[in-house]
Amino acid sequence: MSQNEMCPRFEKAVNILSQRWTALLIYQMLDGNSRFGEIQSATGVSGKVLSDRLKSMEQEGLINREVIPETPVVIKYTLTEKGHSLEPVLKDIEKWSQSWIAPDNKVEA
Amino acid sequence: MSQNEMCPRFEKAVNILSQRWTALLIYQMLDGNSRFGEIQSATGVSGKVLSDRLKSMEQEGLINREVIPETPVVIKYTLTEKGHSLEPVLKDIEKWSQSWIAPDNKVEA
DNA sequence: CCTATTTGGTAACTTTATGTAACTAAGTAT
DNA sequence: ATACTTAGTTACATAAAGTTACCAAATAGG
Numbered sequence: 001m002s003q004n005e006m007c008p009r010f011e012k013a014v015n016i017l018s019q020r021w022t023a024l025l026i027y028q029m030l031d032g033n034s035r036f037g038e039i040q041s042a043t044g045v046s047g048k049v050l051s052d053r054l055k056s057m058e059q060e061g062l063i064n065r066e067v068i069p070e071t072p073v074v075i076k077y078t079l080t081e082k083g084h085s086l087e088p089v090l091k092d093i094e095k096w097s098q099s100w101i102a103p104d105n106k107v108e109a
Numbered sequence: 110m111s112q113n114e115m116c117p118r119f120e121k122a123v124n125i126l127s128q129r130w131t132a133l134l135i136y137q138m139l140d141g142n143s144r145f146g147e148i149q150s151a152t153g154v155s156g157k158v159l160s161d162r163l164k165s166m167e168q169e170g171l172i173n174r175e176v177i178p179e180t181p182v183v184i185k186y187t188l189t190e191k192g193h194s195l196e197p198v199l200k201d202i203e204k205w206s207q208s209w210i211a212p213d214n215k216v217e218a
Numbered sequence: 219c220c221t222a223t224t225t226g227g228t229a230a231c232t233t234t235a236t237g238t239a240a241c242t243a244a245g246t247a248t
Numbered sequence: 249a250t251a252c253t254t255a256g257t258t259a260c261a262t263a264a265a266g267t268t269a270c271c272a273a274a275t276a277g278g
Contacts, residue, residue: 013206
């Protein structure tokens with residue numbers, strides 16, 4: 001336990017973005033992927049965690065969930081304005097990675 | 110398992126930043142905090158995890174560890190150029206949080 | 219010498235988060 | 249009825265994080 005003197009809004013933002021997968025999921029949605037299965041196979045996240053993350057991102061107001069009663073059913077996840085507003089942050093991370101991470105870095109860890 | 114088609118450098122960067130505490134630790138160091146105890150009490154991270162993170166951040170080339178043989182011993186952690194280069198990313202997150210996170214948000218979760 | 223204090227940790231154990239694999243539900247076509 | 253597809257959930261296993269107690273070095277006080 002300690003006295004956190006950091007801005008609680010900043011901490012909240014960091015907590016959101018440092019939840020495993022969340023940044024990658026938003027990145028995928030920025031990239032046009034909107035369906036459960038698309039996002040899952042693009043990222044490799046497990047169905048269980050994807051389901052959890054989508055729920056908490058929805059509660060956080062980052063995404064919307066839309067049910068399209070086609071057959072079979074299609075669920076479309078789209079970024080809200082708030083979610084979309086994270087684009088510059090992710091692009092910054094991308095830019096940083098291109099300057100500072102070696103190109104042949106395997107993610108095997 | 111899945112076929113990740115994202116840029117592996119971007120993924121690596123996201124993995125670094127989405128490790129719990131890492132972003133907050135860098136933020137503290139940008140703010141001038143350099144000692145184990147300072148960083149620990151400023152953030153609230155446990156000694157065990159702080160120790161782990163500092164090691165992996167050092168291996169990642171983000172920080173340097175300097176032993177100053179005063180009494181009692183002082184260990185000084187400072188950002189490398191690579192570590193410091195994350196400042197714009199963190200400032201972007203901070204800016205985002207000020208626009209999109211409610212001010213009275215308690216971190217109690 | 220013996221004890222206490224301070225910094226920067228480590229070790230053992232508990233709790234929480236994530237991963238895996240199998241299963242469910244709705245809708246439809248065969 | 250059976251099978252197929254999407255979008256999940258459930259039960260169980262493993263990994264990561266938190267908690268608390270302890271260790272090591274260096275020194276100061278008694």
